[in-house]
Amino acid sequence: MQNRVYIFDTTLRDGEQSPGVSLNMNEKLQIARQLARLGVDIIEAGFPITSPGDFAAVQAVAREVKGVTVAGLARANFKDIDRAWEALLDAEQARIHVFIATSDIHLKYKLRKDREQVLAAAVEAVKYAKKYTSDVEFSAEDASRSDVDYLCRVFGEVIKAGATVINVPDTVGYTTPEEYARFIQTIMEKTPGMEKAVLSVHCHDDLGMAVANSLAAVGAGARQVEGTINGIGERAGNAALEEVVMGLYTRKDRYGLTTGFNTREIFRTSRLISSLTGMPVHPNKAVVGKNAFAHESGIHQDGVLKERTTYEIMNPELVGITAGNLVLGKHSGRHAFRNRLTELGYELNDEELNLAFGRFKALADKKKEITDHDLQALVEDEIRHVPETYVLEYLHISSGTTVVPTATLGLRAGDKLKEDAACGDGPVDAIYNTVDKITGVSCTLVNYAINAITAGKDALGDVTVKLRKADQEKVYTGRGVSTDILEASAKAYVNAVNKLMYDNK
Ligand SMILES: CC(=O)SCCNC(=O)CCNC(=O)[C@H](O)C(C)(C)COP(=O)(O)OP(=O)(O)OC[C@H]1O[C@@H](n2cnc3c(N)ncnc32)[C@H](O)[C@@H]1OP(=O)(O)O
Ligand SMILES: CC(C)C(=O)C(=O)O
Numbered sequence: 001m002q003n004r005v006y007i008f009d010t011t012l013r014d015g016e017q018s019p020g021v022s023l024n025m026n027e028k029l030q031i032a033r034q035l036a037r038l039g040v041d042i043i044e045a046g047f048p049i050t051s052p053g054d055f056a057a058v059q060a061v062a063r064e065v066k067g068v069t070v071a072g073l074a075r076a077n078f079k080d081i082d083r084a085w086e087a088l089l090d091a092e093q094a095r096i097h098v099f100i101a102t103s104d105i106h107l108k109y110k111l112r113k114d115r116e117q118v119l120a121a122a123v124e125a126v127k128y129a130k131k132y133t134s135d136v137e138f139s140a141e142d143a144s145r146s147d148v149d150y151l152c153r154v155f156g157e158v159i160k161a162g163a164t165v166i167n168v169p170d171t172v173g174y175t176t177p178e179e180y181a182r183f184i185q186t187i188m189e190k191t192p193g194m195e196k197a198v199l200s201v202h203c204h205d206d207l208g209m210a211v212a213n214s215l216a217a218v219g220a221g222a223r224q225v226e227g228t229i230n231g232i233g234e235r236a237g238n239a240a241l242e243e244v245v246m247g248l249y250t251r252k253d254r255y256g257l258t259t260g261f262n263t264r265e266i267f268r269t270s271r272l273i274s275s276l277t278g279m280p281v282h283p284n285k286a287v288v289g290k291n292a293f294a295h296e297s298g299i300h301q302d303g304v305l306k307e308r309t310t311y312e313i314m315n316p317e318l319v320g321i322t323a324g325n326l327v328l329g330k331h332s333g334r335h336a337f338r339n340r341l342t343e344l345g346y347e348l349n350d351e352e353l354n355l356a357f358g359r360f361k362a363l364a365d366k367k368k369e370i371t372d373h374d375l376q377a378l379v380e381d382e383i384r385h386v387p388e389t390y391v392l393e394y395l396h397i398s399s400g401t402t403v404v405p406t407a408t409l410g411l412r413a414g415d416k417l418k419e420d421a422a423c424g425d426g427p428v429d430a431i432y433n434t435v436d437k438i439t440g441v442s443c444t445l446v447n448y449a450i451n452a453i454t455a456g457k458d459a460l461g462d463v464t465v466k467l468r469k470a471d472q473e474k475v476y477t478g479r480g481v482s483t484d485i486l487e488a489s490a491k492a493y494v495n496a497v498n499k500l501m502y503d504n505k
């Protein structure tokens with residue numbers, strides 16, 4: 001038995017069956033291109049008979065996305081198959097995917113056909129599709145609730161008719177891993193000619209077991225897995241392909257199987273699909289959730305800093321996540337705290353670190369997540385008392401629609417008052433040019449933000465600036481508060497310059 005598992009992505013077909021999701025042609029093309037980069041083997045681009053829009057999308061994907069098989073779905077009738085082929089005509093490699101239900105419940109209530117009629121329709125449809133292409137997949141809808149002897153008979157006959165892939169869907173997410181594995185084994189043993197086809201599985205997540213069922217089936221011999229990115233799909237969704245693939249990858253010791261996935265594209269693909277479908281990814285979703293690789297508690301953070309594998313079974317970089325994974329909060333310890341401060345450019349001595357850590361814990365009790373901005377403020381405002389080399393003494397602005405904005409400033413440096421004036425593109429720019437003139441330090445403004453602290457006409461303006469010395473990378477943050485926003489702007493800039501001068505003395 002070969003050790004390569006084929007990945008059949010149906011995000012654009014079954015995934016789009018998620019209530020509330022409707023993708024236009026351009027969005028489908030964008031997703032299909034990314035799926036090809038991700039390395040899926042087959043993209044099911046849609047169900048062409050459904051609508052002119054779906055037809056056009058399948059056609060566009062077939063024409064433009066190369067290096068991958070493009071599949072189109074069809075019911076077991078000639079009209080659907082003709083339409084599917086028409087859409088797939090220009091694909092580099094095309095697959096017609098024919099399906100019909102085989103469970104008694106679907107036969108009796110939905111199709112209103114008996115077993116022999118369904119068998120005949122399946123065979124006829126596969127033969128018809130085979131006239132167009134050698135690559136024909138047959139799916140027995142609701143296979144997991146079908147009588148296994150009848151199912152094997154249907155599979156045997158459609159293989160004789162030319163089906164090259166036999167799919168065993170758990171359409172309603174009813175089965176369990178052990179049961180499904182046994183079911184797959186039975187099908188492999190009892191279906192005449194099964195060795196000529198690839199056995200495929202397609203699981204839904206109604207009981208939260210779609211990925212577990214898919215992996216159990218692969219363990220039993222299935223070599224194609226169908227699913228969607230982020231597990232989107234009809235009702236509770238399909239098997240999440242990123243979980244299936246990372247399960248196979250991480251547990252190579254258990255399965256000994258490979259896929260063609262470029263795992264480093266997983267995260268990007270997940271986010272693209274989430275944004276285009278409007279379906280958010282839950283933070284604790286395996287592999288691609290925001291928290292999937294985040295560590296908040298001190299003991300875990302300490303372990304990860306000493307050796308990543310203590311608490312990580314996958315390297316986040318392997319799925320394309322490069323951002324830091326230690327989240328600082330009230331459960332964090334000194335190791336993680338010091339590590340983040342070092343990353344932010346602060347080297348504190350032990351006494352400073354202890355002081356800062358105490359303040360950090362007090363803040364973390366009030367605030368769920370401590371951001372880098374909080375840490376900077378905590379260290380710079382409370383721990384490192386930067387001497388005020390310059391203090392704003394006075395400020396005069398000349399500005400309006402008919403004059404060049406000009407600022408005149410007095411900055412006190414010890415017992416000396418230094419004064420100067422400069423123009424600018426606006427009053428704030430004029431102030432900052434004047435400060436540069438007085439201090440003799442040429443700064444580049446990286447960011448300027450203003451917030452109102454209180455409401456009303458007499459609101460306090462709270463200005464935060466980020467700047468750096470023209471020839472340096474390090475960024476300094478300054479803050480100034482005043483009812484006059486120009487004064488607040490000047491104070492913030494002077495505050496940042498004082499920090500810069502302290503570091504560069
Ligand atoms: C498990 C799955 O995910 S299956 C795929 C589900 N996806 C979709 O349904 C895609 C969106 N669907 C649609 O746009 C429409 O349902 C269409 C265009 C496919 C069909 O629309 P309509 O012709 O109006 O039929 P409608 O959907 O109401 O009923 C389905 C008909 O197909 C029949 N049918 C269902 N599955 C199959 C099948 N695999 N093979 C043959 N006939 C089938 C039903 O018995 C019913 O036939 P009837 O009209 O003789 O009773
Ligand atoms: C069309 C088939 C493969 C399907 O989506 C299912 O049975 O869930």
Ligand SMILES: [Mg+2]
Pocket residue numbers: 014169171202204234
């Ligand atoms: Mg399905």
